[in-house]
Amino acid sequence: xxxxxxxxxxxxxxxxxxxxxxxxxxxxxxxxxxxxxxxxxxxxxxxxxxxxxxxxxxxxxxxxxxxxxxxxxxxxxxxxxxxxxxxxxxxxxxxxxxxxxxxxxxxxxxxxxxxxxxxxxxxxxxxxxxxxxxxxxxxxxxxxxxxxxxxxxxxxxxxxxxxxxxxxxxxxxxxxxxxxxxxxxxxxxxxxxxxxxxxxxxxxxxxxxxxxxxxxxxxxxxxxxxxxxxxxxxxxxxxxxxxxxxxxxxxxxxxxxxxxxxxxxxxxxxxxxxxxxxxxxxxxxxxxxxxxxxxxxxxxxxxxxxxxxxxxxxxxxxxxxxxxxxxxxxxxxxxxxxxxxxxxxxxxxxxxxxxxxxxxxxxxxxxxxxxxxxxxxxxxxxxxxxxxxxxxxxxxxxxxxxxxxxxxxxxxxxxxxxxxxxxxxxxxxxxxxxxxxxxxxxxxxxx
Amino acid sequence: xxxxxxxxxxxxxxxxxxxxxxxxxxxxxxxxxxxxxxxxxxxxxxxxxxxxxxxxxxxxxxxxxxxxxxxxxxxxxxxxxxxxxxxxxxxxxxxxxxxxxxxxxxxxxxxxxxxxxxxxxxxxxxxxxxxxxxxxxxxxxxxxxxxxxxxxxxxxxxxxxxxxxxxxxxxxxxxxxxxxxxxxxxxxxxxxxxxxxxxxxxxxxxxxxxxxxxxxxxxxxxxxxxxxxxxxxxxxxxxxxxxxxxxxxxxxxxxxxxxxxxxxxxxxxxxxxxxxxxxxxxxxxxxxxxxxxxxxxxxxxxxxxxxxxxxxxxxxxxxxxxxxxxxxxxxxxxxxxxxxxxxxxxxxxxxxxxxxxxxxxxxxxxxxxxxxxxxxxxxxxxxxxxxxxxxxxxxxxxxxxxxxxxxxxxxxxxxxxxxxxxxxxxxxxxxxxxxxxxxxxxxxxxxxxxxxxxxxxxxxxxxx
Numbered sequence: 001x002x003x004x005x006x007x008x009x010x011x012x013x014x015x016x017x018x019x020x021x022x023x024x025x026x027x028x029x030x031x032x033x034x035x036x037x038x039x040x041x042x043x044x045x046x047x048x049x050x051x052x053x054x055x056x057x058x059x060x061x062x063x064x065x066x067x068x069x070x071x072x073x074x075x076x077x078x079x080x081x082x083x084x085x086x087x088x089x090x091x092x093x094x095x096x097x098x099x100x101x102x103x104x105x106x107x108x109x110x111x112x113x114x115x116x117x118x119x120x121x122x123x124x125x126x127x128x129x130x131x132x133x134x135x136x137x138x139x140x141x142x143x144x145x146x147x148x149x150x151x152x153x154x155x156x157x158x159x160x161x162x163x164x165x166x167x168x169x170x171x172x173x174x175x176x177x178x179x180x181x182x183x184x185x186x187x188x189x190x191x192x193x194x195x196x197x198x199x200x201x202x203x204x205x206x207x208x209x210x211x212x213x214x215x216x217x218x219x220x221x222x223x224x225x226x227x228x229x230x231x232x233x234x235x236x237x238x239x240x241x242x243x244x245x246x247x248x249x250x251x252x253x254x255x256x257x258x259x260x261x262x263x264x265x266x267x268x269x270x271x272x273x274x275x276x277x278x279x280x281x282x283x284x285x286x287x288x289x290x291x292x293x294x295x296x297x298x299x300x301x302x303x304x305x306x307x308x309x310x311x312x313x314x315x316x317x318x319x320x321x322x323x324x325x326x327x328x329x330x331x332x333x334x335x336x337x338x339x340x341x342x343x344x345x346x347x348x349x350x351x352x353x354x355x356x357x358x359x360x361x362x363x364x365x366x367x368x369x370x371x372x373x374x375x376x377x378x379x380x381x382x383x384x385x386x387x388x389x390x391x392x393x394x395x396x397x398x399x400x401x402x403x404x405x406x407x408x409x410x411x412x413x414x415x416x417x418x419x420x421x422x423x424x425x426x427x428x429x430x431x432x433x434x435x436x437x438x439x440x441x442x443x444x445x446x447x
Numbered sequence: 448x449x450x451x452x453x454x455x456x457x458x459x460x461x462x463x464x465x466x467x468x469x470x471x472x473x474x475x476x477x478x479x480x481x482x483x484x485x486x487x488x489x490x491x492x493x494x495x496x497x498x499x500x501x502x503x504x505x506x507x508x509x510x511x512x513x514x515x516x517x518x519x520x521x522x523x524x525x526x527x528x529x530x531x532x533x534x535x536x537x538x539x540x541x542x543x544x545x546x547x548x549x550x551x552x553x554x555x556x557x558x559x560x561x562x563x564x565x566x567x568x569x570x571x572x573x574x575x576x577x578x579x580x581x582x583x584x585x586x587x588x589x590x591x592x593x594x595x596x597x598x599x600x601x602x603x604x605x606x607x608x609x610x611x612x613x614x615x616x617x618x619x620x621x622x623x624x625x626x627x628x629x630x631x632x633x634x635x636x637x638x639x640x641x642x643x644x645x646x647x648x649x650x651x652x653x654x655x656x657x658x659x660x661x662x663x664x665x666x667x668x669x670x671x672x673x674x675x676x677x678x679x680x681x682x683x684x685x686x687x688x689x690x691x692x693x694x695x696x697x698x699x700x701x702x703x704x705x706x707x708x709x710x711x712x713x714x715x716x717x718x719x720x721x722x723x724x725x726x727x728x729x730x731x732x733x734x735x736x737x738x739x740x741x742x743x744x745x746x747x748x749x750x751x752x753x754x755x756x757x758x759x760x761x762x763x764x765x766x767x768x769x770x771x772x773x774x775x776x777x778x779x780x781x782x783x784x785x786x787x788x789x790x791x792x793x794x795x796x797x798x799x800x801x802x803x804x805x806x807x808x809x810x811x812x813x814x815x816x817x818x819x820x821x822x823x824x825x826x827x828x829x830x831x832x833x834x835x836x837x838x839x840x841x842x843x844x845x846x847x848x849x850x851x852x853x854x855x856x857x858x859x860x861x862x863x864x865x866x867x868x869x870x871x872x873x874x875x876x877x878x879x880x881x882x883x884x885x886x887x888x889x890x891x892x893x894x895x896x897x898x899x900x901x902x903x904x905x906x907x908x909x910x911x
Contacts, residue, residue, distance in 0.1 A: 175874050176873035176874075177873060179847065180846070183846075202873050
């Protein structure tokens, strides 16, 4: 049976990818898990494995065309099997005149006519078409760029970085203005030029720097790509998945004490510092095993309960939010959770996550324990069905056996997709999690 | 009712009138003398006529190939006549342009009575009041004199007299080593006068870069000019066709000098005839009319440009201000940045400069790097037979910003233009270095200086 190869989901904020290299040709035999192409997005460049063993029968999307994630790019057949007719539409050409529609009806961005881009006579600039189109749209001179792709090919990302860094067309910004913008990392896209014919002068950049620094009102801030994608995905999630919210107070002392108890031995044995978050990740993963529906995603008319529990952890970056996921959080031990968590968070901050790490999450934890926030609601991270929120641990007075006692509590919130998760299921999930967290010794007992 | 009334027809006033008319304003301009102002009649243009005449003589005299050099001389009356012809051509040219724009030019003495009201007294004694929505004061400047010196127009002259005199004195004392003094020194010395210069300050051309000053002083020495710095005139006595000047030199004390003529070049002061600042309550700064960056005075609708507001007293500065004032009248917010006004001096050779001197640049605390290229290494300079000079660029070592450019030598005043363009378009030094210049021309020296800033001048030996 023929298997489609698609551009994988590339994380919450990634909508498109560009294949920068095919490692296999049509007709090559491939093994499942073997790397067959390399895809590049705004965030990461990653290798994509073959989903099946067989023959790479047909490549539908050649190198250099940007396509939405999940677009089929190739077909793998069993040896001797014919390529199904629906995949035999002519492949996308590298230089169609304008945006084309692929066989699946997905918009495919293709470069505009190549003659519009100036190519120096001493040899063509190597540039992927999507990057060329972006550069052309923005009036960017590609000669000024150094490609980071194979053989110095200018990638889509290179153009984006250049645009962000303020390498805008030389005719539109003075050299001193551009140098200042580069130094101060001020994007020039929104800067109003006061020079002749709207040229951005140094004084304009200085003003932009001042405005960016001032916590002022009455500012207009152009959204960068990451923010635009976040904005669109968040509102899509909010509109398509009806959210319901549940809250419960969790008595935190047992978990805090448990951690204190095992911390020195854990550190000595594993050389890693265990955090409350690590315990929470493990407890939530175990809780999901009791409520697999919270590990599901909707596909058409089906609810797919996913085979792995990969726990996403929302990491705030200066420019937005990214959610790397700890793989197999239900199966692995605490040592591995600590190791993965520390590594993923650190790499998230420097923008070095792989696509798989962003894409594999099946449930998300969003923690604001560092803030003085009692509780909050969260928007689901599509296509996931549940997200857990954790507020600050606070001290409260409660009645225990008729006596007023001081207690440390934190309010946990759960947002679920009400299309597939009923209120009772969600309530049970949260209540069960509360039970687990308040009885850590039993919860983390490996029976 | 006019849209714009301009008092003064010099390079500030006439440019304002033409630009205003181009923009659809109904313009009246009053000039008491002749259009073109000091620049055309008593300044830039006459001195340039003399500069080129004397430079031609000097080039011919020092030529290794022209024979008969010993008999070459300038006929001063012809020199003055040529100048008059040039001036007349230019002035009538301006008149024609003004007429083509239907600008009403009134010959007479303009007086600012109040904002929007101007009284013009004509030569025939008749007076008439004109009203205008906007006014531009462009009355210019005149030679400023120390109060103990009385100008008689023959023994003691200002440039006003000197540039119209066709008798050349044998011995000349120039009081003042500023731009005017240095220019007149070049002209008179080349004409064969024995020239002495007295300067109160410790150096000539104090606004210029130290390297420029040093090079010019060296030329003064080579050409046999006597110069006394930190020297003050004590007494001037006229004795039977000879002037006895007592001055105090810091080094040698009181000295007596006998000359045939004194040229007073001690700066210029604003012309405020017809502008009663006290009565009008017009604010001043020192002797000059005070304006904001947009050339507005404190009187509503009244702008002022050029020498009357002080700063660099240069024709092109006045013209730039005039254009800015018109733009502002029409609603823009335009300023003229002094650091982008080129300074040009014509003496034994030319000086073209713009922006900060090296010392000024270093005083800003920014990281400074300097590039320099001697004319000696220029093919064009060698071919022309005059290798005096250099081009020097002062830039911000980090950003490549052109902070200052200083050129001394043949064509320096023409060469400075491209640095002004680089500065106003905010190009950087690498771009000045990269633009290809024609060979063999002096423009290559600008390119090479910019290259040298990066240590990459082609026609300079490797630095150790």
